[in-house]
Amino acid sequence: MELAKAARAVRENAYVPYSRFKVGAALRTPSGAVHVGCNVENVAYPEGTCAEAGAIAAMVAAGETEIAEVYVIADSAHPVPPCGGCRQKLAEFARGDVKVTLATLDGAELATTVADLLPGAFGVAHMDRA
Ligand code: THU
Numbered sequence: 001m002e003l004a005k006a007a008r009a010v011r012e013n014a015y016v017p018y019s020r021f022k023v024g025a026a027l028r029t030p031s032g033a034v035h036v037g038c039n040v041e042n043v044a045y046p047e048g049t050c051a052e053a054g055a056i057a058a059m060v061a062a063g064e065t066e067i068a069e070v071y072v073i074a075d076s077a078h079p080v081p082p083c084g085g086c087r088q089k090l091a092e093f094a095r096g097d098v099k100v101t102l103a104t105l106d107g108a109e110l111a112t113t114v115a116d117l118l119p120g121a122f123g124v125a126h127m128d129r130a
Contacts, residue, residue, distance in 0.1 A: 007026035013038045023073070035055050052086040053085070070090065070098065072101070080104075090117065096115030100112050
């Protein structure tokens with residue numbers, strides 16, 4: 001449950017003056033390292049940067065580029081699905097069978113995969129003729 005704890009903890013740091021909706025994300029890489037992110041909003045771009053994108057940025061900044069597992073948590077009645085842009089970002093660094101757990105503060109968990117979140121994802125193979 002290391003990922004769950006990490007995501008829950010980083011969620012507290014979310015900067016969300018516009019939506020007031022805090023999201024935390026944690027991902028593990030094959031090395032065992034855990035990288036975390038929270039959503040960060042901006043007056044000019046109130047939707048800001050998602051928690052998942054923050055965790056991915058932290059992973060890349062740490063010199064890693066492969067995701068082995070993801071955990072996302074928010075205070076909602078039902079687990080919150082990642083936005084379209086984050087699905088594509090996850091697909092960039094994770095195989096389709098990588099587990100993504102979407103959770104609520106109450107303890108509800110929905111387990112899915114990167115492929116289920118983004119079926120038919122655009123990838124480098126589609127540019128073979130370029
Ligand atoms: N948000 C995330 O950080 N991750 C998601 O999976 C869904 C939405 C954030 C973006 C914005 O700060 C707030 O939630 C409302 O859209």
